[in-house]
Amino acid sequence: MRNPVPIIATLFLAALMLFLILRQPPAPIPPPEEKLPSVQSVLGEKPDWTQLQVFQHTITRADFETLLRDIFTTDSTWQEFITITDLSAEIRTSGDTAEPPFILYFAQPELTLPTPRHWQTTASLPARPVGKPLANLHIAIDPGHIGGEWAKIEARWFQIGGATPVTEGDMTLRVANLLKPLLEEIGAKVTLVREETEPVTPFRPENLAELAKNDATLTDPVSLQRFTEKLFYRTAEIRARANLVNDTIKPDLVLCLHFNADAWGDPASPTLVPNNHFHVLLNGGYTSDEVRLSDQRFEMLKKLLQRTHEEELVVAKTVAETFAKISGLPPFIYHPDAGNFRAIPESPYLYARNLLANRLYDCPVIFMEPYVMNSVPDYNRIQAGDYLGLRDVDGKFVPSIFQEYAKSLAQGLAEHYGEKIE
Numbered sequence: 143m144r145n146p147v148p149i150i151a152t153l154f155l156a157a158l159m160l161f162l163i164l165r166q167p168p169a170p171i172p173p174p175e176e177k178l179p180s181v182q183s184v185l186g187e188k189p190d191w192t193q194l195q196v197f198q199h200t201i202t203r204a205d206f207e208t209l210l211r212d213i214f215t216t217d218s219t220w221q222e223f224i225t226i227t228d229l230s231a232e233i234r235t236s237g238d239t240a241e242p243p244f245i246l247y248f249a250q251p252e253l254t255l256p257t258p259r260h261w262q263t264t265a266s267l268p269a270r271p272v273g274k275p276l277a278n279l280h281i282a283i284d285p286g287h288i289g290g291e292w293a294k295i296e297a298r299w300f301q302i303g304g305a306t307p308v309t310e311g312d313m314t315l316r317v318a319n320l321l322k323p324l325l326e327e328i329g330a331k332v333t334l335v336r337e338e339t340e341p342v343t344p345f346r347p348e349n350l351a352e353l354a355k356n357d358a359t360l361t362d363p364v365s366l367q368r369f370t371e372k373l374f375y376r377t378a379e380i381r382a383r384a385n386l387v388n389d390t391i392k393p394d395l396v397l398c399l400h401f402n403a404d405a406w407g408d409p410a411s412p413t414l415v416p417n418n419h420f421h422v423l424l425n426g427g428y429t430s431d432e433v434r435l436s437d438q439r440f441e442m443l444k445k446l447l448q449r450t451h452e453e454e455l456v457v458a459k460t461v462a463e464t465f466a467k468i469s470g471l472p473p474f475i476y477h478p479d480a481g482n483f484r485a486i487p488e489s490p491y492l493y494a495r496n497l498l499a500n501r502l503y504d505c506p507v508i509f510m511e512p513y514v515m516n517s518v519p520d521y522n523r524i525q526a527g528d529y530l531g532l533r534d535v536d537g538k539f540v541p542s543i544f545q546e547y548a549k550s551l552a553q554g555l556a557e558h559y560g561e562k563i564e
């Protein structure tokens with residue numbers, strides 16, 4: 143017969159352990175705000191870093207470093223993720239340090255490969271006939287926002303008394319419809335990213351409520367509702383437009399049309415400001431938080447390596463100068479503490495910022511921000527509506543703000559692409 147003592151001792155120990163475990167208070171559930179920081183943007187896709195393989199040996203260390211430091215980032219956070227040597231840049235691909243980095247090899251005097259891209263630079267366009275400086279160029283016009291019945295939800299709506307409401311999404315579409323034939327006349331092929339005041343995304347706020355709830359920092363129903371709506375009109379909508387631009391339209395250049403505004407407060411009793419201004423945005427100026435997100439870091443590097451900045455700069459500079467000359471608008475000045483932009487030294491009208499549209503559209507993007515909808519001069523011109531010729535608005539004979547927008551932009555593009563013709 144076996145000795146029963148070890149069995150009894152084992153049973154006793156097991157009972158004791160069970161007793162001690164059951165006596166433990168339950169592990170506290172971590173409060174929602176202690177969630178780990180996200181490593182990817184909401185609705186963002188896991189980046190496929192192998193897409194960057196085509197850029198091996200296409201950029202010198204000097205160009206890579208200059209673009210990264212001076213245009214694409216706003217501080218030195220990138221150094222936590224990118225290590226540069228003379229031969230290569232070692233890039234962290236995720237928040238997990240155990241994941242292998244992506245190694246980008248720089249161009250060397252004995253090995254420099256051309257930058258692969260599916261869009262045409264100004265320099266690569268074939269010769270154009272006189273009067274058709276935009277021949278062979280495919281331009282997508284993206285009228286910013288949605289407008290129509292969505293204008294209130296997307297917070298692009300205000301109304302003074304019984305006057306016509308100001309809705310940015312309707313105004314950008316109106317400009318787009320005026321601009322399209324002007325660009326076609328000078329040779330461009332033009333596609334509108336949207337032609338109606340309806341969303342491009344099939345999602346509606348109600349489809350995104352569950353996703354919004356996952357963002358546990360939001361607790362009260364009003365904030366949650368606002369966040370859900372923003373996921374719809376900004377995130378889902380712009381991602382849907384990006385898919386359309388990248389997979390179907392495949393243009394050489396995208397023009398994002400917007401009207402700027404200063405904070406207007408209550409949309410039913412908005413504040414009017416005295417002055418207007420104008421600026422054009424290029425992609426860049428990624429903040430520390432954005433550089434830390436693996437999908438945005440990937441998209442930033444893809445932009446940098448495609449060399450969209452060089453093309454955006456040359457196009458936007460002439461566009462901005464021409465637009466400013468015709469409209470007489472002064473440059474917008476960012477608050478130096480904003481921390482989410484880079485001023486572009488070539489022009490006081492140019493800034494680099496990381497916006498969803500100019501990051502996701504896979505080609506150069508000219509992002510227009512002229513006029514201030516709630517400034518006294520522009521508000522009165524918007525109320526005057528669209529018309530041909532000049533009209534007296536507040537004692538000044540001016541063209542319709544919509545005609546001026548479309549004509550100045552078309553003129554700027556004609557001047558840029560026409561520079562080297564003949």
Ligand SMILES: [Zn+2]
Binds near residue numbers: 286399401
């Ligand atoms: Zn806008």
